[in-house]
Every structure is written in structure tokens, then in C-alpha cells.
Amino acid sequence: MSRKLMAAVLIPLSLGLAGLGHAQSSTPAFQNNASEAQRKAADNQATAELFYMIQQLQRTVRELQGRVEEQQNQIERLQQQGRDRYVDLDQRILDLSSAMEKQATQPSAGTGDAASGSGDKPERKAYRAPGTEEKETYDAIIKLIREEKDFDTAINQLYEFIDTYPEGDLTVNAYYWLGEVYLAKPQLEQAKQAFTIVATRYADHRKAPDAIYKLGVTLDRLGEKDEAERRMSEVVENYPDSGSAELARKYLDKASG
Numbered sequence: 001m002s003r004k005l006m007a008a009v010l011i012p013l014s015l016g017l018a019g020l021g022h023a024q025s026s027t028p029a030f031q032n033n034a035s036e037a038q039r040k041a042a043d044n045q046a047t048a049e050l051f052y053m054i055q056q057l058q059r060t061v062r063e064l065q066g067r068v069e070e071q072q073n074q075i076e077r078l079q080q081q082g083r084d085r086y087v088d089l090d091q092r093i094l095d096l097s098s099a100m101e102k103q104a105t106q107p108s109a110g111t112g113d114a115a116s117g118s119g120d121k122p123e124r125k126a127y128r129a130p131g132t133e134e135k136e137t138y139d140a141i142i143k144l145i146r147e148e149k150d151f152d153t154a155i156n157q158l159y160e161f162i163d164t165y166p167e168g169d170l171t172v173n174a175y176y177w178l179g180e181v182y183l184a185k186p187q188l189e190q191a192k193q194a195f196t197i198v199a200t201r202y203a204d205h206r207k208a209p210d211a212i213y214k215l216g217v218t219l220d221r222l223g224e225k226d227e228a229e230r231r232m233s234e235v236v237e238n239y240p241d242s243g244s245a246e247l248a249r250k251y252l253d254k255a256s257g
Helices: 002-105 132-146 151-164 169-184 188-201 208-221 225-238 243-256
Strands: none
Touching (some): 132 151, 132 169, 151 169, 169 208, 188 208, 208 225, 208 243, 225 243
């Protein structure tokens, strides 16, 4: 009887232990499956993020390419504007030279005398005074030239200034500084033309002696020595008390020595 009772107790206990052992042995497999699923999910997320980054980079490249093309077009437009302005400036000088030659060949109105000699000071005229905005624009351009040395931008802005504010007191200054910037680059033919406009069209302006002297310097650099000396003599004769006249005298003394 005792043996049957012992068997009745041990058999269910052994079966329970076996089931527990089976359950414990199956747990690592479940954990492995869960880890694999997590790893795959992480891989999928990393792949998606990489794909997104690639798309963003491609978009950035397209935007940069568009900007480069836009800048190239802008550079081409600026170059064309520069060529157009150069032609326009050249035409202004040709027209001005023709007008002055006609004046020189005609006697003064109401008299039989010829035009006055080159030694006479030009008669002064009143120039339009600049407004506040005009003065601020001019000062900003001068800052570009003197402090930032951004000559290309300054040239474009000087042309725009001359077009926007024609025939004013600062307009003459703008022509003069156009010559200075071209001389500094150096683009000597353009500098010659800019200084010539001040020297011939605005000979009565306060910037005239400086412009004529710098025209002489430009001509000297271009190898036009005789014309350079003529311009220096013009400064000395017409503007003897100016600072430029003193510089012109030194040039002439050195040339004659």
C-alpha cells in the first residue's frame, strides 16, 4: 500500500519537473527570436534614415547647382553691362570732344575775338547740391573704395550713381572716382576716359585739377609722354594754387631733368 502511494506522488511530480524543464529550455529560443526581430527593425530604421539623408544631400546638390548657374548668368549679365557701359562712356567722350572742337573753331558770341587761350581759368558754374539720400549713397560708394577695396562693386555703383543723379556736384566726383578705381585696377584706357570727362566737361569743378593731374599720370603710364606733359602744364597754368599743381610741377621738373 505504501509503495502504491509513493508511486502516486512521485509520478505527477516527475511530470511537473519535466514540463518545467521543457518550458525553461524553450525560453532562450523565444528571446533569440525577439532579439532578431529588434535587430531587423533597427536595420530597417537605419536604412530608412540613410535613404532620407541621401535624398537630402541630392536636394542640396541640386540647389547648389541651381545657385551656381544663377551666379554664372549674373556674372555674364554684369560683364555685358560693363561692356555696354564702356561703349557708352566712350561715346560720351567722343560726343564731348566733337562739341568742344566745334566751340574752339567758332568765335565767341557778340565779338570777333577767338576763343580764350588755355591759360584762362574756366568760369565757375553752380552745380546741383546733393540731397540726403544722394549723399548717403555717395558716401557708401567711397567706403567701398577706401575701406573695403571692393573696386568691381564700386564701379557698378558709380555708374548707377551717375545715371541716377546726373549733372550734380557729386556726379563730377563720381566720374573722378571712377577714374581712380580704374587706375588702381589698373584699367588705364577706362581711367583715361573717366578723367577726360572731368577735365573737359567739368573744367570749372573743384575736382578738375585733380582729374587733369591724374589724367596726366594715366597718360604717362600708357606711354603717351608728350600728352602727359601737356596735361601737367595745363594743371600748372589753369590751377596754379592747387595741390595738384604742385605735383604737376614736380612731374615736369623730373621730365625735363
